[in-house]
Amino acid sequence: MRRYLLSRMAQLVPVVFGVVTIVFLLIHLIPGDPVEIMLGESAVAAQKEELRRDLKLDRPIAAQYAEFLGGLATGDLGVSFRSREPVLREILSRFPATLLLAAASLLVAVSIAVPLGILSAMRRRSWLDHLSAFLAMLGLSMPNFWLGPLLILVFSIHLGLFPVGGYGTARHLVLPALTMGTGMAAILMRMLRSSLLEEIHREYVRAASAKGLSRRAAVLRHALGNSLIPVLTVLGLQFGALLAGSVITETIFSWPGIGRLTIQAIDARDYPLVQGCVLFIALCTVAVNLATDLLYSRLDPRIRYE
């Protein structure tokens, strides 16, 4: 296991290096002078020079890159040019809110997907299977930025059950978590259904049934565990998509996480903060993907011995 872990970590080095390079280059993609765009045309020359020095844009690009890498090694992502706070501190102060929302969304997704996936696989081609397939298609076709306002319209405005936005109590969490979790539930449900259908027809499940176990017990006790392994991979991969999706959901519900911080930074043209947010989300995704791989190899030993 340790050897597998080390080899996976070694594979990650060029990925992290590439991600950091792309994020570094972002600010250099800005057409024209980034300093002028950030400060506006009315800024005086002294202000521009000061910001150019702060962002180290007055130095050769190779030196800027070396300094960027050096800063990262010590956890220095630069300074937000609006708030003058270190970028990493701003991000870390918002991270718990995003993590809470992502975890709640995962819970919503799993709570919907697992029972529906099992039922539709066990009762294939029944009305329940067709209904689940329809709901999954609906979930896949409904983007966050449409589902969010729809949930607000029904549950906040008409029924008055949940607040339209904000943060602080469990009631604030429900609608954003439903918004982010529904699409993921659809993906997981379809995945679990097809994975379970494949397992149900394997010999060991038939053998369990032949020994007198009821079909339900054979499926739940034997087939389900194995069919969950590929689902877990999708779950891990979707976590990164959840973090990216938080940009839209947090904007709709005024949820004070990294997604909203990213949009606020974009609106303020605070590019060091935009860079920091994008880098942080990408590196979190890389870390979660690694964790998923490791868990997968733990559950299915064939992977690490290949």
Add this chain to the structure above:
Amino acid sequence: MSERGPASRGRIAARFLRHRGAAAGLAVVAALLLVALLAPLLSPFDPNAQDLDSGLSGASASHWLGQDKLGRDLLSRLLHGSRISVSVGLGTVAVSLSIGLLAGCASGFYGGRTDHLFMRLCDVLMAFPGILLAIAITAVLGPSLRNVLIALSLLGWVGYARLIRAQVMKVKEMEFVESARASGSPPARILVSHVLPNALSPIIVESTFGIARAIVAEAGLSFLGLGVAPPAPSWGAMINEGRHFLFVAPHVAAVPGLAIMATVMAFNLIGDGLRDAMDVRD
């Protein structure tokens, strides 16, 4: 597996049309394409013409779907918005698929160092989840249709390239390719005439889902104010404008929301139908 001929294509078409969802999806997409093509003729009003006195009005005889905050006709904006969705959906897939074809074929067919470099590049680009990189790119480049296309294609090609690489690697080991090689066909001809035509099924299926993904991504970017520049009637931007008036005028957000949902569902149904008809496994 053998090479796919016209008879096989006929069977696929018949199987596809028997899929009720896929046939319904095809009808919706055909209608969407027609609407996008004829939007200037079908629209009752100029999509950007304002009538501030009747802002947020509901459906009426002259404005069938009502009006937005600035009194612009929602039906006209919806019809013109379909052009943006269709252009981004088809444009992104065309660009991504072209790059993906070149990269995937080179990587899968020739292997070696090209393949190694390609896989590492894919790993890097795939570390940016969802539309995160597109958000970052449009944030620095500024909102415009061209920049949306650039941002979505820059990331979109990776999935196609990986899929094409995997398909090419699988097909190139098959017997009919071996015999083409033995008969002295040059590698480029083997790739174009024998390998690619037999690797296409999953690529066609994935492209259909890709159109849906690109439409959602464009609408998402426009929702955030990073997509097509206003006052262009992007469906995503229309939802964003409408969500501030959910209490007094829910139709302003509902109309474009339903349009996006129907369009995305139609492409997803077509994708599902093609996957079943072509017998492509996930």
